[in-house]
Amino acid sequence: MLTTAPPTERDQFSPGTRQLLDRASAYCAAHAGRLTETRRLVLGLITEASKPVGAYDILDHLRSFQKNAAPPTVYRALDFLLAQGLIHRIERLTAFVGCAHRLDCTHEGGCGHRAQFLICSVCGTVSELEEPGIARAIHDAAKAIGFRPSHATVEIEGVCAQCQTR
Amino acid sequence: MLTTAPPTERDQFSPGTRQLLDRASAYCAAHAGRLTETRRLVLGLITEASKPVGAYDILDHLRSFQKNAAPPTVYRALDFLLAQGLIHRIERLTAFVGCAHRLDCTHEGGCGHRAQFLICSVCGTVSELEEPGIARAIHDAAKAIGFRPSHATVEIEGVCAQCQTR
DNA sequence: CGCCTTTAGTTATATTATAACGACGGACAG
DNA sequence: CTGTCCGTCGTTATAATATAACTAAAGGCG
Secondary structure (H helix, E strand, O other): OOOOOOOOHHHHOOHHHHHHHHHHHHHHHOOOOOOOHHHHHHHHHHHHOOOOEOHHHHHHHHOOOOOOOOHHHHHHHHHHHHHHOOEEEEHHHOEEEEOOOHHHOOOOOOOHHHOEEEEEOOOOOEEEEOOHHHHHHHHHHHHHOOOEEEEEEEEEEEEOHHHHOO | OOOOOOOOHHHHOOHHHHHHHHHHHHHHHOOOOOOOHHHHHHHHHHHHOOOOEOHHHHHHHHOOOOOOOOHHHHHHHHHHHHHHOOEEEEOOOOEEEEOOOHHHOOOOOOOHHHOEEEEEOOOOOEEEEOOHHHHHHHHHHHHHOOOEEEEEEEEEEEEOHHHHOO
């Protein structure tokens, strides 16, 4: 009798995504982390989405690979990916996006805490900025009043260029 | 027979808070809004707290005034106060703080969307900045890529001056 | 007053996130 | 080899935050 095997990432993820996952796996290995099967699937699902995805959206999709996935399954993977800097949490949306720069970032630990996000309120897409001027303005303002910043959340809501022309 | 009356704001709020509430009431009246009893209590509770407060913390305290308060009671008041610009929501904390500047702000609608917040991870206090340099850096960066911003969330986590010296 | 709009009460439920505990598995020292 | 440790995962339950939907009351205004 033929039992139906659950789908693998090969069936669902684009070649581009799988390549990114391979690079992420190497990145983790180089930073004392393991991109396990579950973590890889979660990162893949986030990467394939064109918009931020909520934890329970991820859970729904993850269940097509692992029928017994539960909330802690997803949240544990998300915690790991956040710690590695491979994804970001968008606070205003309570949702997650892949990090556009982490794998290309040459300066250790230098990318995650400086990113800014542009949220289009029409199409819902989020794009990531790395604008030194913003980071500097924040740093300077904090320094001027004796505050020592460790991380800044910058989320800019508005209408993206594409949606303005429609 | 003597029935015990529920406490009024007079019993709980400091004179300074009550004065602020009176000013807020006038502010609302001038902007086609009514600072009703419930809204006034919620704003008072937020104002008295030295730190950001969660919606359910507010609910707990509100119940000492109104025994039948429920989640929608609080969320409706919060929605109103946010719309008036009298409080802010701190996304990273899922909590609310009073607006330090709204009542003193002379330019209509000009204060709310430019504020930045400093969150001390040691003592938990949040202070509000209004630093034109940050707002300008954000505006310029967005403009450069054709994005039209409507609102920017800037939340800076770190250690405040006071906590650094301890 | 009578009408209309805003506000509030009430119940139920949706959405997001974590606690707690046991099991499994690989790495590594002895 | 084998026992131990640590990181990961499965599982169940529950906490914390937020909203839907409907009804009723209260206030402004002709």
